[in-house]
Amino acid sequence: MSVAQLPALNAILNGTAAVLLVTAYILIRQGRRDAHKRVMIAAFTVSTLFLISYLAYHALAGVVYFRKTGWIRNLYLTILTTHTILAAAVPVLAIITLRRGLKGWFQRHRKLARWTLPIWLYVSVTGVVVYLMLYQM
Numbered sequence: 001m002s003v004a005q006l007p008a009l010n011a012i013l014n015g016t017a018a019v020l021l022v023t024a025y026i027l028i029r030q031g032r033r034d035a036h037k038r039v040m041i042a043a044f045t046v047s048t049l050f051l052i053s054y055l056a057y058h059a060l061a062g063v064v065y066f067r068k069t070g071w072i073r074n075l076y077l078t079i080l081t082t083h084t085i086l087a088a089a090v091p092v093l094a095i096i097t098l099r100r101g102l103k104g105w106f107q108r109h110r111k112l113a114r115w116t117l118p119i120w121l122y123v124s125v126t127g128v129v130v131y132l133m134l135y136q137m
Helices: 003-029 033-061 071-103 106-135
Strands: none
Touching (some): 003 033, 003 106, 033 071
8 A cells, every 4th residue: 555545545444443432332322331332442442443553644744735725624624623632532532431431431431432433433524534635526
């Protein structure tokens, strides 16, 4: 795989993480704890692969600038800013939430997961949006 293909891979990994997160949420609402656990481990794995690929891409390619101007640039920068700030929190939140679930600390897990899920989902979805705006527009 070439460096130029990594942004598309990153978007696929982010999109996959988003689908897995929604699936895991549905499973836990249905009371299917074991299936929820497996899907959440998959979401964490996919997000970890994304982070490795993302860091490798930017180590090799450097900074990529959004070249459009006007309102679309303002929209892009707003999405990118919120995405970046929240993305910094996701690894910590995901690790702590996952650990609590795996340890069987379900009340503490559930309390943090109510914050972790929407933040992680937002970061995953906006990661795809940033890719589309940066590389497909």
